[in-house]
Amino acid sequence: MSITLLGVNHKTCPVEIREKLSFSREKCKDFLSKLKKDPLLEEIALLSTCNRTEFYYFSGKEDSKEKLLDYLAEEKAIDTGEFKKHLYFMKDREAMEHLFSVSSGIDSMILGEGQILGQTKEALEIAREAESVGPNICQLLRIGISCGKRARTETGIGTGASSISFAAIEFAKMLFGSLTGRSAMIIGAGKMGQLTARQLARHNLSQVIVANKTYEKAVEMAEAFNGKAIHFDKMEEHLSKVDIVISSTGAPHYVLRYETVRQALRVRRNKPLFLIDIAVPRDIDPDVNKLPNVYLYDIDDLQKVVENTLGERKEEIAKVRNIIKEEIENYFCWARGREVVPIIQALNKKADDLRSEELESIFNKKLSHLSEKDRELIDYTTKKIMNKLLHKTIVTLKKSSTNGRVPGNAPELICELFELERSGEN
Amino acid sequence: MEKIETLSFQISLILYFSASALFILELCLKSKNFGRLPVLKTLIAFSFQTLSIILRSVRAGHPPMATLFETFSLLSWIIVLLYLLQVRSRVNHKSLGAFIIPIVFIMNAIGITSVSEIVPLQPALQSIWFFIHVPLCFFGYACLTIAFCSSIIYFIQDRNLKIKNLTASFQKLPSLMDADDLCYKMVTIGFTLLTVGIITGSFWAQSAWGSYWQWDPKETWSLITWLLYAIYLHTRLIGGWRGKRTNLVIIIGFICVVITFLGVNYIIGGLHTYI
Numbered sequence: 001m002s003i004t005l006l007g008v009n010h011k012t013c014p015v016e017i018r019e020k021l022s023f024s025r026e027k028c029k030d031f032l033s034k035l036k037k038d039p040l041l042e043e044i045a046l047l048s049t050c051n052r053t054e055f056y057y058f059s060g061k062e063d064s065k066e067k068l069l070d071y072l073a074e075e076k077a078i079d080t081g082e083f084k085k086h087l088y089f090m091k092d093r094e095a096m097e098h099l100f101s102v103s104s105g106i107d108s109m110i111l112g113e114g115q116i117l118g119q120t121k122e123a124l125e126i127a128r129e130a131e132s133v134g135p136n137i138c139q140l141l142r143i144g145i146s147c148g149k150r151a152r153t154e155t156g157i158g159t160g161a162s163s164i165s166f167a168a169i170e171f172a173k174m175l176f177g178s179l180t181g182r183s184a185m186i187i188g189a190g191k192m193g194q195l196t197a198r199q200l201a202r203h204n205l206s207q208v209i210v211a212n213k214t215y216e217k218a219v220e221m222a223e224a225f226n227g228k229a230i231h232f233d234k235m236e237e238h239l240s241k242v243d244i245v246i247s248s249t250g251a252p253h254y255v256l257r258y259e260t261v262r263q264a265l266r267v268r269r270n271k272p273l274f275l276i277d278i279a280v281p282r283d284i285d286p287d288v289n290k291l292p293n294v295y296l297y298d299i300d301d302l303q304k305v306v307e308n309t310l311g312e313r314k315e316e317i318a319k320v321r322n323i324i325k326e327e328i329e330n331y332f333c334w335a336r337g338r339e340v341v342p343i344i345q346a347l348n349k350k351a352d353d354l355r356s357e358e359l360e361s362i363f364n365k366k367l368s369h370l371s372e373k374d375r376e377l378i379d380y381t382t383k384k385i386m387n388k389l390l391h392k393t394i395v396t397l398k399k400s401s402t403n404g405r406v407p408g409n410a411p412e413l414i415c416e417l418f419e420l421e422r423s424g425e426n
Numbered sequence: 427m428e429k430i431e432t433l434s435f436q437i438s439l440i441l442y443f444s445a446s447a448l449f450i451l452e453l454c455l456k457s458k459n460f461g462r463l464p465v466l467k468t469l470i471a472f473s474f475q476t477l478s479i480i481l482r483s484v485r486a487g488h489p490p491m492a493t494l495f496e497t498f499s500l501l502s503w504i505i506v507l508l509y510l511l512q513v514r515s516r517v518n519h520k521s522l523g524a525f526i527i528p529i530v531f532i533m534n535a536i537g538i539t540s541v542s543e544i545v546p547l548q549p550a551l552q553s554i555w556f557f558i559h560v561p562l563c564f565f566g567y568a569c570l571t572i573a574f575c576s577s578i579i580y581f582i583q584d585r586n587l588k589i590k591n592l593t594a595s596f597q598k599l600p601s602l603m604d605a606d607d608l609c610y611k612m613v614t615i616g617f618t619l620l621t622v623g624i625i626t627g628s629f630w631a632q633s634a635w636g637s638y639w640q641w642d643p644k645e646t647w648s649l650i651t652w653l654l655y656a657i658y659l660h661t662r663l664i665g666g667w668r669g670k671r672t673n674l675v676i677i678i679g680f681i682c683v684v685i686t687f688l689g690v691n692y693i694i695g696g697l698h699t700y701i
Binding site for chain 1: 456583586588590591592596600601603604667668669670
């Protein structure tokens with residue numbers, strides 16, 4: 001019986017095939033409900049994101065892999081030949097290490113990203129709703145999630161800014177502190193600009209103004225941000241009223257010139273101004289950065305920060321791997337513990353059954369004259385003897401599960417010595 | 427009782443040193459995070475220093491503000507008090523400690539090298555004005571010291587933002603605007619206290635020496651200091667000046683504070699020398 005992983009990710013599989021194999025939340029649940037009916041796959045969970053589709057299951061049979069592939073091909077209506085060469089197949093420790101790497105963010109396309117942790121949590125939720133998981137895969141995912149959390153709190157794997165928009169926001173925070181109550185203006189409709197604006201809008205700004213050469217487009221965008229649209233020629237006069245400007249037009253010339261910004265500063269009485277120029281060619285005259293109280297960032301500046309961040313995160317990978325090793329040991333500890341509990345129960349039961357049997361027989365015959373109190377005393381004493389005799393054995397069993405120093409193979413030996421049946425798990 | 431007083435002071439000195447080291451390390455090294463430890467140490471040091479000051483007051487019969495040791499100790503105590511009050515209101519402001527606590531430590535270290543016996547008050551000091559004028563000025567100096575530290579942070583953050591570097595210090599220090607706002611707030615309070623301090627000083631001068639103003643070095647320099655901060659407030663409020671220019675005024679202003687507080691006593695001499 002082992003933990004098995006079968007899947008594809010952005011490293012092994014091109015996006016055209018990956019997208020054919022991806023599952024929405026609902027489809028995930030339905031598919032898992034279907035799979036659980038097959039006794040070959042005892043426990044199964046599915047992690048499906050835009051960069052990976054991975055099945056984690058618990059099964060003892062070798063042909064479970066082929067069965068799962070058939071189900072998948074059938075569900076997605078594609079030929080197994082198409083995707084088989086992109087699959088990776090891992091078992092036990094290797095599979096665990098992979099899952100823990102994934103949840104910690106070191107297998108992601110953007111090193112250290114945080115979204116994957118939420119996606120792993122969701123995978124566990126979905127599998128529970130579909131009732132396709134049992135204790136083993138549940139515990140695996142749980143430890144995976146806890147490993148991901150540890151990686152992010154105990155190392156720097158998730159710190160810094162890993163995208164341009166995020167970097168821009170971090171600088172804005174360095175300038176303004178809390179962004180609550182600040183106002184922003186978005187010029188142009190470039191994609192990067194919209195992405196940054198969307199992230200910014202999450203911070204409780206007091207106002208968002210949108211300016212575009214085409215007024216209708218500005219109105220459309222303003223609705224998305226709960227903001228106000230203005231005509232493009234009014235842009236310069238609004239410049240003094242906002243704290244943050246995000247510019248990404250397609251214009252080949254400068255949209256904001258030195259003089260304009262200088263004037264706006266004067267009207268603003270020199271309150272600091274934060275300008276983000278994500279356009280290529282640039283929208284804002286770079287000389288503007290020389291003005292005091294103005295902080296101008298273009299796409300190269302932000303990209304450099306992102307590269308720095310990723311470089312620093314790379315250095316944290318070794319620490320994360322250590323945490324992963326520890327968490328794998330945690331899983332094995334838990335698994336060993338599960339093995340040992342039924343043995344302890346069986347041992348106690350066997351001993352107590354034997355004791356009760358003998359006592360009953362003798363209380364009915366030679367000692368039938370004894371009072372209730374005396375019987376209780378004998379009962380109590382024999383129980384005490386039994387517990388003391390078994391004490392060390394039980395302690396040894398418990399120790400063997402937590403990797404304490406015990407003679408090799410203690411569980412098997414004890415089962416043999418006490419003639420206990422090794423009952424199956426689950 | 428004198429032993430307890432000295433011991434308390436020494437303990438607080440050691441703790442201030444330790445807290446300074448922690449604050450500075452935390453700021454300079456990206457991965458180090460000491461949590462509440464440095465502030466806690468500062469708080470404990472502060473408690474011991476309070477104890478030592480109280481014991482000394484009891485022994486002397488009056489609050490200790492006459493000798494070098496006493497003035498340095500009291501001023502540093504007020505600075506720590508203000509710092510601790512600030513830290514309660516905002517999380518990021520604890521990193522101010524990296525600038526403030528070393529100053530506090532140095533002041534106390536210098537203080538301890540000087541005479542620590544209680545000196546009977548000179549006749550000129552035996553007046554109710556002593557206990558009004560000096561504390562007011564000291565609170566003013568303390569506020570202006572914190573304003574100075576905020577200003578330094580302003581320059582650091584401005585540089586970080588201009589060279590576009592997401593350094594370790596950025597996330598731990600207050601933001602540019604937070605530093606600027608704190609500076610402004612501290613100058614407003616400090617300036618007011620200084621003004622009242624100078625006014626009460628001149629009333630005291632009248633009662634002690636018969637004249638409101640004698641252009642004694644201390645008086646002159648405190649006026650210069652006062653003017654500088656007045657310029658800061660004026661240009662900021664009326665002229666709309668902000669940024670590096672105005673913060674430069676803070677730096678110069680603080681140098682004047684140091685001259686007023688120290689330089690006058692030890693380098694120039696005059697009516698205000700007591701030690």
